[in-house]
Amino acid sequence: MDTLNILLLGFISIVLINNLVFTKFLGICPYLGVSGRIDMAFGMGLAVTFVVTLSGTLTWIIDHWILMNIGLEVTRYVCFILVIAGAVQLVEMYLRKFFPSLYESFGIFLPLITTNCAILGLCLFINLWEIDNLLEAVVLSFGAGIGFTMAICIMAGIRENLNLADVPQCLKGAPITLITAGLLTLAFMGFAGMIR
Amino acid sequence: MSKIKHFFQQSWLLIVASFCFGLLIAVTNAAWSERIEQNEREKLFSLMRGLVGDANDFEIALEEAQIPAKKGRVIKTDIYRAIDKGGKGVGFAYVSIGSGFADKIKLVIAVDSKCEKFFGFKVLASNETPGFGSKIKEDYFSSQFKDAPAGKLELVKTGDDEKIDSEIVAISGATVSSEAVVEIINNSIIHIRSKLQEKGLVTNGR
């Protein structure tokens, strides 16, 4: 019962309170580049969720069961990024073979996910927070993906309306998106202290 | 055979480069790892030295003491014994963690050698709201813990923060953060004291 409690609270905390985009500044590049279409944003979010859950789990396993046992922690970053690149390749090959229509709709997003700071960032944060059991790592990775999807869909929705608004010429594009993101961050700050 | 040859033809650079880079990292690590470890120890020790004034050095009194915390978690921490220049024990210091308003708060706490009075605490890591919860790092809050009795400390909203007793006046606008600090200290000292008494390390009246 306690485990379930910890997992549930961990999940809620990483989706709402410690959201990777709004509090840890991860995944900003695709966040800015997302078009104002909610369906594309949702697709990107799902792709990221899948990859991040896989990577988070794999990197935790490699870190705890291999690297720490043979004292090679110094190669941690190299191993993590290679695992992530490999995971993205695997996902790409798998999708191309078994779900070609889904692969088509993801388009350019899938290879771009490798350089998404959110994935490597999450693996590093799991390391930093010293999460010591596998189930918690899986839940946190999944939660991070969900949080990213939520953030990106909210932003896509707002951008759809921003296109119709009267934005000053110099602020069109990236600047107004950043300012909107800042205001969203302010709103999400209200969730802090929800869990004690 | 030709498949293996083809494989090597394509990836020989990758293999050679991996080997070279691995060597580079290993050499750098070997050269600097001692310094890195020393920096980590110094960080903790310099904070502890700031708390226990007479201390000259620190030795581990109890390794991996387990403190039960909320929600069934267990915190593992090392208890350090502070020794002065004459080799006499002048107090104990340890690190404890608890959840604050925004994130976890990590404190280093020092008590005297009888585990009866606090020397104080310092914040190792915290992510509290800037301007409000971050004030737990300030002297006017932490000085209330100096010489406070190592029993059950109580958080009050208003009171005299100059008077040293078991009442701690909360920071206005940061009740949750203040309460978190008091709770971490209260929770940990009970278990630390009992673990040290088990080992017979607490000097009684001497």
Place this chain on the structure above:
Amino acid sequence: MADKSRGLSPAVYKETFLAGLWRKNPVFRLLLGMCPTLAVTAAVKPALTMGLCVIFVLLCSNIIVSLMRNLLKPHLRILMFTLTIATFVTIADLFLKAFVPDMSETLGPYVPLIIVNCIIICRAEACASKNGLVVSFIDAVGMGLGFTMTLCVLAGVRELLATGKIFEQAVMPAAFVPWAAMSMPVGAFITLGLLLGLVNIVTRKQT
């Protein structure tokens, strides 16, 4: 092939260097490398440290990639770039932990995140893998300096408004009430957005 026929003159070097500083400034014009820009610019000291680390990694990676450029197989090249960058970021991280531990603590996980910083991979792909050693070197220096400058400007604004100090030296008068919001994510996003808008106004006036 292209660089041998171009006849590399000092003018080309100067042009490459200056491009990295302003015309192709990685943060303001190319919109790359946003994640560290927002995360470490709460104060000027971490921003400067991060900028210097990026310069180091960019230099080393551009040099190595430029030396290897004729040996790279096309479908393995991204992997090679990533491996190179990861190695040098590990070295930079070890250096910080050994010699500047308090900065290493402040920057935290954002130092290894230099590995996925789009600036470095993009420069390796776009410039170092196609050009000679000297051009890659100058490009790295230009881009790195442009990035560091941007970080310091942003950090300067944020630190000044959040604490009234720059580089931990008090600048504002004692009566100044600090804007705590500047040191939080809100301040980061909004300040960067406004600065970008400002840059847009300036460049529009130039063209």
